[in-house]
Amino acid sequence: MLTAGIKAPEFSLPVTPDQKLSLSELLGQPVILAFYPADWSPVCGDQMALYNEILPEFRKYHAELIGISVDGVWCHQAFASARKLHFPLAADFEPKGGTARSYGVYRQAEGVCERALFVISSAGVITWSFRSPVAVNPGADGILQALENLPK
Amino acid sequence: MSRLNPPVTAQDFAIGPDTAVCTLLEYGDYQCPYCGQAYPIVKRLRKQFSADLRFVFRNFPLGEMHPNAEHAAESALFAGKHGRFWEMHDLLYENQRSLGDDDLLGLAGSLQLDVERLRADLGAGTFESAVKADFRSGVHSGVNGTPTFFINGQRHDAGFDLEALSHAIQATL
Secondary structure (H helix, E strand, O other): OOOOOOEOOOOEEEEEOOEEEEHHHHOOOOEEEEEOOOOOOOOOOOHHHHHHHHHHHHHOOOOEEEEEEOOOHHHHHHHHHHHOOOOOEEEOOOOOOHHHHHOOOEEOOOOEEOEEEEEEOOOOEEEEEEEEOOOOOOOOHHHHHHHHOOOO | OOEOOOOOOOOOEEEOOOOOOEEEEEEEOOOOHHHHHHHHHHHHHHHHHHHHEEEEEEEOOOOOOOOOHHHHHHHHHHHHHOOOHHHHHHHHHHOOOOOOHHHHHHHHHHOOOOHHHHHHHHHHOOOHHHHHHHHHHHHHHOOOOOOEEEEOOEEEOOOOOHHHHHHHHHOOO
């Protein structure tokens, strides 16, 4: 897994059926990447739904949050609409897990992303990363601490 | 490992002795069905551990998912201001399928609380900032869904069934 001090690898991934999002167009502000195994975890406060509720806290640091999994755009679209998500979900679908691999957070055996978090400075450098056991939703305390520690 | 931040203060709603060896704290949402499942479990734990256990509740309403959760939380704090927090807390969980504003006023009425005052406080958002403060403390403590439990300040990741919680509490004694 890539760690603090490393330049964040560029990616360009679909976020809707006809729209792509790349890291380079987000820079200039801090970026949070939240890799997660799959849409549709069967609980109330799943990780993406939780971050959705916490968005105002992230926005205090002008940070952009992107969720990334290997699910396709149509799946993401249905999931985002069911959970009323107000941030983009990127589809690391083709080549499958390509972006997750470049960040060192792909689980080859299961074919899904790890549950891993990256905070990237506005200059494009990883300042914090964290991998959680797949079954444990890491919450947001680490992200907020990392945003707090960004150079002002 | 995620830790409770800030720790339990006198502003928190707590039940059980201050001197208890173990403090179980829940971040919960009154409209969340999983918190509803946890509610009788906490009651049983309080009975089982009696003087050894203090229970603290903080609000973590997932407003995007549960449209009535915010006002339910505010109603609990309203009741708390008038010394009836835990009675309202119980009523909210025992009636969690009907938590519209009229239902909340009805529950307050059944506790002989001032219904008109609650209506005005919900309208004015009197307790909104207190609920937000709870929510923010949860976010900074590593709350990762509802319910999230902390045992003596340490996030409990092992599930909220009676056995898992009871085991974790027992380990602190």
